[in-house]
Amino acid sequence: MNLYIVIGAYGSGKSEYSIHFSRQLKAEGHDVALADLDVVNPYFRARDVRDEFAQEGIEVIAPEGQYSHADLPMISPRVKGAIENYNKTVILDVGGDPAGCRTLGRFVDSINARGYRMFLVINTMRPFTQTVDEILAMVDQLQAASKLEISDLICNTNLMEYTDKSIVEEGIKITEDVSQKLGLTFENYLVLDRYQDRVPDGILGKKRLVMTYTLRKPWERLVMKGI
Numbered sequence: 001m002n003l004y005i006v007i008g009a010y011g012s013g014k015s016e017y018s019i020h021f022s023r024q025l026k027a028e029g030h031d032v033a034l035a036d037l038d039v040v041n042p043y044f045r046a047r048d049v050r051d052e053f054a055q056e057g058i059e060v061i062a063p064e065g066q067y068s069h070a071d072l073p074m075i076s077p078r079v080k081g082a083i084e085n086y087n088k089t090v091i092l093d094v095g096g097d098p099a100g101c102r103t104l105g106r107f108v109d110s111i112n113a114r115g116y117r118m119f120l121v122i123n124t125m126r127p128f129t130q131t132v133d134e135i136l137a138m139v140d141q142l143q144a145a146s147k148l149e150i151s152d153l154i155c156n157t158n159l160m161e162y163t164d165k166s167i168v169e170e171g172i173k174i175t176e177d178v179s180q181k182l183g184l185t186f187e188n189y190l191v192l193d194r195y196q197d198r199v200p201d202g203i204l205g206k207k208r209l210v211m212t213y214t215l216r217k218p219w220e221r222l223v224m225k226g227i
Contacts (some may be wrong), residue, residue, distance in 0.1 A: 002030065002089040003114050005104070007142055008096040008121035009129050013156040013211075017121050017190060018093040019049055020211040026058050030089035033082045036062035037103050038095040049214060059088075083110045096121075098145035108147045117151045121190075122178075124157045124171040135178045153179050155189040155206070163195045165203065172204050 004021065008014030015038065022034045034053065050060040061078050082090050094100055104111065120139065122129050129135050143149055157171020172189055179186035188209050191199045201208040 003083065003111065003116040004090070005092045005094060005116055005118040005148065006121065007094045007101060007118065009126060009138065010096060011126045012096060012121045012123045012129070013190060014096055014121040015093055016211055016214060017154060017156065018091055019214050020209070022053070022058050022091055023056070025089050026056065031087065032089050032091070033059040033061055034091045034093060035079045035082055036060065037079065037092050038100065080107055080110060083107055083114060086114065096142070098141050101142045101146035104146040104148060111148065116148070118148055119152045119154050120150045121154045121156050122175055124174045125159050125167070132174055132177045132181070135174070136181065139182065151185060153184050153186040158192070164198045165200065168199050169203050172206055176204065
């Protein structure tokens with residue numbers, strides 16, 4: 001299986017995970033393409049690492065030219081070709097509300113023909129995914145909109161600089177409950193590298209994945225440039 005779909009509500013960290021996962025697969029020797037299908041969130045999108053990934057040998061598929069940074073609901077026509085290229089390992093980074101997931105509808109036949117895994121990234125500190133019932137409702141909505149089925153849950157519960165073990169552990173408990181109710185795989189939780197000393201590996205038997213903070217808000221990028 002080398003087609004992966006990553007979805008998650010606004011602020012879940014699904015684009016950060018898509019970037020992390022792309023690098024992990026590249027390090028394992030895969031020929032990786034990361035496709036930006038996020039037509040919902042204008043601030044954190046995989047296309048923002050296009051130049052960086054080009055240097056690392058990872059292809060980013062996103063609108064090009066004058067539309068490369070446009071805040072428009074556009075999808076590159078190259079996405080379908082990537083899905084149908086079985087020699088490439090492909091990650092689809094998809095907007096996490098029903099409107100975003102409907103973008104998958106035009107590719108559903110090709111996706112089903114190839115086979116896939118679809119990850120739902122959950123931050124239980126964000127609106128609409130704070131309880132088991134809210135997450136269950138979101139799963140129903142996203143699966144109906146995408147016409148595809150979620151296979152894996154990934155817990156990314158955090159409060160940025162206030163993140164600690166107790167916050168992450170509570171998120172894992174909620175995610176595990178959803179996993180048990182739906183029969184979905186749940187193995188990993190995410191932690192930013194700057195907080196890894198506070199959040200150990202192996203909480204409640206799950207594996208910690210440490211990520212680097214890559215995507216930044218536009219005003220954060222200006223500060224980094226000294227503007």
